[in-house]
Amino acid sequence: MASDTTVLLGHGSGGQMMKRLIDEVFLEEFGNPALCAGNDAGVAPLAGFGATGSADSTDAGANADAPRIALSTDSFVVTPQFFPGGNIGRLAVCGTVNDVATSGAAVRYLSCGFILEEGYPMDKLREICRTMAATAREAGVAIITGDTKVVERGGADGVYINTAGVGEVAPGVNLSGAACQPGDKVLVSGTLGDHGIAIMSQREGLAFSTPVESDAAPLNHLIAAVMDAAPHVRCFRDPTRGGLASTLNEFAAASHVRIDIDEEAVPVRDAVRGACEMLGYDVLQVANEGKMVAVVPADEADAALAAMRACRYGENAAIIGEVLELAEGVEPSVRVRTPWGSSRILDMLVGEQLPRIC
Amino acid sequence: MASDTTVLLGHGSGGQMMKRLIDEVFLEEFGNPALCAGNDAGVAPLAGFGATGSADSTDAGANADAPRIALSTDSFVVTPQFFPGGNIGRLAVCGTVNDVATSGAAVRYLSCGFILEEGYPMDKLREICRTMAATAREAGVAIITGDTKVVERGGADGVYINTAGVGEVAPGVNLSGAACQPGDKVLVSGTLGDHGIAIMSQREGLAFSTPVESDAAPLNHLIAAVMDAAPHVRCFRDPTRGGLASTLNEFAAASHVRIDIDEEAVPVRDAVRGACEMLGYDVLQVANEGKMVAVVPADEADAALAAMRACRYGENAAIIGEVLELAEGVEPSVRVRTPWGSSRILDMLVGEQLPRIC
Numbered sequence: 001m002a003s004d005t006t007v008l009l010g011h012g013s014g015g016q017m018m019k020r021l022i023d024e025v026f027l028e029e030f031g032n033p034a035l036c037a038g039n040d041a042g043v044a045p046l047a048g049f050g051a052t053g054s055a056d057s058t059d060a061g062a063n064a065d066a067p068r069i070a071l072s073t074d075s076f077v078v079t080p081q082f083f084p085g086g087n088i089g090r091l092a093v094c095g096t097v098n099d100v101a102t103s104g105a106a107v108r109y110l111s112c113g114f115i116l117e118e119g120y121p122m123d124k125l126r127e128i129c130r131t132m133a134a135t136a137r138e139a140g141v142a143i144i145t146g147d148t149k150v151v152e153r154g155g156a157d158g159v160y161i162n163t164a165g166v167g168e169v170a171p172g173v174n175l176s177g178a179a180c181q182p183g184d185k186v187l188v189s190g191t192l193g194d195h196g197i198a199i200m201s202q203r204e205g206l207a208f209s210t211p212v213e214s215d216a217a218p219l220n221h222l223i224a225a226v227m228d229a230a231p232h233v234r235c236f237r238d239p240t241r242g243g244l245a246s247t248l249n250e251f252a253a254a255s256h257v258r259i260d261i262d263e264e265a266v267p268v269r270d271a272v273r274g275a276c277e278m279l280g281y282d283v284l285q286v287a288n289e290g291k292m293v294a295v296v297p298a299d300e301a302d303a304a305l306a307a308m309r310a311c312r313y314g315e316n317a318a319i320i321g322e323v324l325e326l327a328e329g330v331e332p333s334v335r336v337r338t339p340w341g342s343s344r345i346l347d348m349l350v351g352e353q354l355p356r357i358c
Numbered sequence: 359m360a361s362d363t364t365v366l367l368g369h370g371s372g373g374q375m376m377k378r379l380i381d382e383v384f385l386e387e388f389g390n391p392a393l394c395a396g397n398d399a400g401v402a403p404l405a406g407f408g409a410t411g412s413a414d415s416t417d418a419g420a421n422a423d424a425p426r427i428a429l430s431t432d433s434f435v436v437t438p439q440f441f442p443g444g445n446i447g448r449l450a451v452c453g454t455v456n457d458v459a460t461s462g463a464a465v466r467y468l469s470c471g472f473i474l475e476e477g478y479p480m481d482k483l484r485e486i487c488r489t490m491a492a493t494a495r496e497a498g499v500a501i502i503t504g505d506t507k508v509v510e511r512g513g514a515d516g517v518y519i520n521t522a523g524v525g526e527v528a529p530g531v532n533l534s535g536a537a538c539q540p541g542d543k544v545l546v547s548g549t550l551g552d553h554g555i556a557i558m559s560q561r562e563g564l565a566f567s568t569p570v571e572s573d574a575a576p577l578n579h580l581i582a583a584v585m586d587a588a589p590h591v592r593c594f595r596d597p598t599r600g601g602l603a604s605t606l607n608e609f610a611a612a613s614h615v616r617i618d619i620d621e622e623a624v625p626v627r628d629a630v631r632g633a634c635e636m637l638g639y640d641v642l643q644v645a646n647e648g649k650m651v652a653v654v655p656a657d658e659a660d661a662a663l664a665a666m667r668a669c670r671y672g673e674n675a676a677i678i679g680e681v682l683e684l685a686e687g688v689e690p691s692v693r694v695r696t697p698w699g700s701s702r703i704l705d706m707l708v709g710e711q712l713p714r715i716c
Binding site: 007010011028029032046112113122125129142148149156168 | 399433515
């Protein structure tokens with residue numbers, strides 16, 4: 001950051017630059033336990049007003065039986081706003097539903113804030129809202145509050161949407177990226193890279209023999225199914241910006257472990273693999289919007305996999321790797337084992353690969 | 359809306375055009391009881407996981423003792439981002455804290471989403487964050503989750519901030535703009551128009567002998583004090599975009615009443631009054647960011663006023679009007695009684711007066 005005197009596109013990449021911005025500016029200023037836990041949703045207690053509850057109590061959390069909520073937010077600036085497999089509205093609901101759900105919470109309510117550019121077509125706005133409503137219904141959540149700002153032409157690019165989501169965390173549920181243990185298995189709920197490649201194809205006018213569609217989907221029901229099947233599941237995370245690489249590196253660092261994945265076990269569509277080769281992307285760093293990574297104890301891995309596969313959006317789920325103990329003095333890392341017996345370090349994205357992917 | 363085929367600046371004004379956009383697009387698509395109540399925060403029940411609670415229950419609200427939350431959101435696009443009396447970060451915390459607090463909730467947690475333009479100075483971003491942190495501390499809330507997006511130069515104007523806030527609503531608290539009753543008194547917590555005129559002065563390079571500063575302030579403690587002093591308070595609302603005119607017209611329509619205010623009783627700083635005359639604004643339609651309107655039963659009005667005046671940010675509070683019964687067949691309205699015995703209708707803003715005021 002010493003060298004970062006201005007904001008760069010890479011600060012929004014989901015990779016190393018963004019991590020630095022978060023650590024050195026946001027955590028530095030806002031730091032509190034829920035935020036510093038570094039998960040996709042902040043989990044924190046309510047006061048749990050009882051008979052003695054008072055509306056101006058500032059002593060949230062004093063009650064051991066107090067309910068806990070999970071809160072998460074995402075702003076969506078994707079371009080173009082309409083793309084194969086969805087639009088910005090579907091992303092805006094799925095992204096936040098999935099982030100809240102990764103905490104193990106039952107997702108209940110969303111807020112929605114629009115920043116609209118003067119001149120944006122009203123029929124497109126209506127179509128985005130219709131998609132948001134349908135996606136919210138699918139996820140079983142309600143949009144209960146909202147806000148609209150309009151900026152002059154040139155002040156935004158069409159429409160930006162922020163959603164925040166609130167979920168309820170059941171007693172005893174304490175999922176965290178810091179909970180991975182040696183021996184655990186790593187699962188993904190389906191094929192990787194679909195969203196990123198769908199957006200890039202649309203943006204660059206690429207045509208594939210099999211069109212690639214965004215995977216944007218609400219995964220809260222899939223997560224609930226995995227929690228039922230694998231009661232000791234350690235954590236979930238949806239590998240959006242920065243892809244699987246960022247997710248696993250975050251887990252490895254938070255849990256102080258090494259994570260190895262088998263390249264051949266990672267499900268990738270042929271068209272996506274081909275596009276990545278052509279464009280020079282590592283599919284493991286490409287954004288997904290309807291995929292979930294889960295880390296589960298080895299003896300619950302098969303049950304978790306079966307649960308994923310039985311869910312809508314989970315038919316291509318796979319066990320792709322495992323958590324290993326760190327050797328003394330070795331830094332946490334993620335390694336990819338190739339089919340030829342070699343292995344390589346899987347790093348987080350350094351700069352920006354696909355700006356405005358979500 | 360038949361004629362509104364594109365988004366116009368007026369759709370973000372807080373006035374009639376925005377109301378139409380909300381009614382005809384957002385409520386049409388997203389409609390649910392909490393949203394349609396039309397208050398600044400959506401209030402809705404949690405499931406209240408008990409011994410039998412299950413994380414995938416979708417039956418939120420089935421439990422009569424379930425805790426209720428208030429959720430609100432605002433995006434901030436103010437220009438300039440630094441102005442007399444504050445910056446966009448102070449607005450972003452105060453705006454959402456105040457919106458949540460108007461429901462009578464104890465405000466607990468905030469989310470924060472940044473949309474940054476490539477090239478924005480890092481030291482300004484840090485200053486904004488420092489202000490947000492200090493303001494959150496003052497309000498007694500914690501920022502527990504966040505998101506950062508970066509758009510290319512020209513894709514935004516420096517920095518836009520969304521915050522969403524979660525509060526806890528104590529049992530028995532049911533404040534609503536629809537709860538005003540004939541005979542009730544209308545209070546404001548201080549001088550009107552300060553924020554709007556501070557922004558305009560900064561933007562237009564106007565100089566006053568007494569500088570006008572934004573009033574941006576967190577009012578959750580003031581609201582709690584009024585609730586203690588006036589236990590039957592009907593509702594609160596912070597008169598931001600659209601000013602007092604929008605707030606009172608919303609109350610009148612929701613409660614199906616007439617509201618009369620006395621022009622002379624409305625506290626306005628001399629410099630603000632002068633600027634409004636010069637610029638051709640009605641101060642009652644100018645945005646505030648640190649003022650609260652309260653409607654209370656007549657017999658609790660003096661206690662509510664005393665409570666406001668005893669609070670930080672409430673020293674200029676005043677009783678400014680009253681709620682009247684509607685005559686048969688007459689539409690809800692707001693009237694301003696002048697010192698000369700005449701009266702005029704106070705309408706909501708029609709188009710846009712001060713774009714990007716917050």
